[in-house]
Amino acid sequence: MIAWYTSNAVVVQATMTTLLLALSIQLPLRMGVFSFAGVGCFGIGGYTAAILYTKFDVGTWPAVVLGTLLAGILCYLLGLVIHRLSGLYLGMATVAFTLIVAVVATNGGSLTGGASGIFGALGGINNLHVFLLLALVIAGLAISEYGRFGRKIDSVREDPELAAALGINVSRHRKLVFLASGLIGGLAGAVTTLLRSTITPAEINFHMVVMALTVIIIGGSSSWLGALIGAVIITWLPTLLSFVAEWESIIYGFIVALAAVFLPSGVLGLAKGLIHRWRSRRRSTPPAPPSSNVEKASDDEPSSPEPEHSLASTQGGTL
Amino acid sequence: MQELLNTLTLGSIYLLFALGMALAWSTIGILNFAHGAIFVFSAFSAHFVSEYVAMPMPMLILISVLVGATLSALTQWLAFEQILKRSTNHRSAELRVLIGGIGVAAIPIAIVDRATASAPFGFANSTYKSEVYEFMGLRMTNTSLIVIIAGVGIAVALTLWLRASRQGLGLRAIGVDSETASLMGVNRTVMAIGTMAIAGGLAGLAGALQVFQLQAMGVATGDQLLIKAFAMIVLGGLGSMAGVILGAFVLAGAETLIFAVDLGTWVDAVSFGLIFIVLLVRPQGIFGRQEVRRT
């Protein structure tokens, strides 16, 4: 077991840092907020931690905490301003935010190291620390998926108008998810940077957004578990299959496209669907209730059929 | 003044690229993230052919346009149409089309990246010769002239066609209300694929012209242009072709300005910043008519 770990330590590390970043996007997505600001916050957290550590002699953990907090606060402020935008427009605004972070980092002169970034920020972090932090974040996310809170978040995502009619403050939830995703993204950045000792503007770009999305889509966007599955697949597939490593982009492109078409809920969604169907078959048909007319439609008035049409017939240009 | 010419040339290429995206997005509601990849791959295809056979400009452009149109139509048919068929609501379809586009985009880019070993490619083997004209102290190449005429001309033609022609109106009807459109006898699927073909053709045209204009193209250009196209469309307003024209030249102008005052490294911030500011101040853009904010 230990031997396996030692020979694969790097990949395990990559899995954990990728997962942490992906979680910063999975969380808002779960609430129907298409925010990719987590990648930008990765940059803010990473750069802040690196600058504090190398230029201001701040210790490892204070640097991580400060990096995380700054990213969270900036992301919250961003959210205050853009949370009312819908769907795709929100996504674009957050991508723009992320790319602005990269441009600022590139033009930050000696403070940010310009286009080459910052080197030598090797903090006192090891894989175990990352693991514990990851476990903490996952614990928090798991709690938010459970019970009352989980239901409320589902309703905010599926049907915000309904959520409001049930007493849920949709606006406040959306703003807070920016704070949470900013904190997670910032933590991911700070920890990854001090672990690997470098950060460059090249890591804060659209490609990172795509990678995080790939992880979430393949694994399943409904839960942290999906992000975990996705992170494991994305990081380990090239390691296990060398031909995958060579043709990585094309293969992932295919997988993502196939997932978008056939398996939008990812591996996790597929598993849940199978389990649910297996359970339904095992469960006997529900017993008839005391009043016998529940399932029958009466002769007086015909039941109006549920309008069932796929989106292809009603797709239009309105967003 | 020279800056103005540069702006016009740059803006025209931006315009051709963005027109394709805007067309698809505002009529059939498809935001094609593979548009940038198609742009690069089409130009690369023309480059590939030209490596074996010396070809004149029109031929290379034609190849690029055809490849672009085909790729785009295929993407719509094989990916986006399938997603729409399987989606239950608008929101999930939107996200899936987005992601599907991202997935599809990776494929042609990876092919080009391998084939060129990540080095920029050009039309070195073409029979086309670039000439420079001097006119009232301004320097202009024949390529620039072609680019500007193509860009502005096609943009205006497309705008008018959408407003006045029967097919154009049919396409806009789909954008407004799909069911009404089908009542009007518009076959949605055929129009959708056709629209995407036109969009892809425009990307191919833009790609070929870009290579002629700059003599080379790098693999990453596609993604960069994608984000800039957002900025243009968002600024001009979704649903307005005139808006895209405005957006393209405003962006080109702003970028040229940034270079002129020697702030070249901030040039990307222009498009990102534009997206941001517009979405904050006036999310529907200058000429836009669609509701972008949720309550």
Next chain:
Amino acid sequence: MSRPQNESSGPRLIFEAADVAVHFGGVKAVDGLTFGLPEGKIIGILGPNGSGKSTLVGAITRHVPLTRGTLKFLGEDYASDHPHLVPHRGIARTFQTVRLLEERTVLENVLLGTDSLAAGGRTARKLAQERAEQAMVRTGCDHLAKVRPDELSYGNRRRVEIARAIAMEPKLLLLDEPTAGMGRAEKEEISALMSSLRAEGLTQLIVEHDVQMMVDTCDSLLAMNFGKLIVEGDPREVVRNPEVQAAYLGKQAMKHA
């Protein structure tokens, strides 16, 4: 109705609307409505499609902004409230098209009614669970607790939605076409449910197309057309009103007079 409140003239009005108007651009969906809902009664809103009924419901729940007018609930003006505060005041609603979370079970959907309104803590959660289960028993869907909405008939989906609204323990329940798609027997069950809720003191406002059901169930009717109130009062009288008959499906109204 819109009688002035004083101790000797019947139940107090838990809801009052004064000169309520909702304009969308040039369209006057609701055009100056004034009425009140007496506590513990069932009031029906009658009107043809496009008369502004659903817009009115949306205005009452603050999902639709008012162009002018006042809304009072339990004597408090709440016309500037955000929509999510309305349930906390004690107003619950069902929707014209049933809105449930498809990925969750029936029980979880009903529990949603309690999630924002019940306090936290273990005892409160137990109570909330009981509330939800009771609501499901009353609407006749408790045997479907573990089932997902997409496996339910339309009528049962409606029941789940009503259960969710009841689980919110509202003081005013708005039902937007709750029996659409149900057969006669089911409608009678819903009618009986509404009567038993009334017996517990719940005030209900129901928008419906089924005139017979409205006449049988409601204590009074408000008839609307073109965003205006035509007449209000005893259901049978309202239904016999010639202007109402002219506005609404004439044949149907006369059949139930």
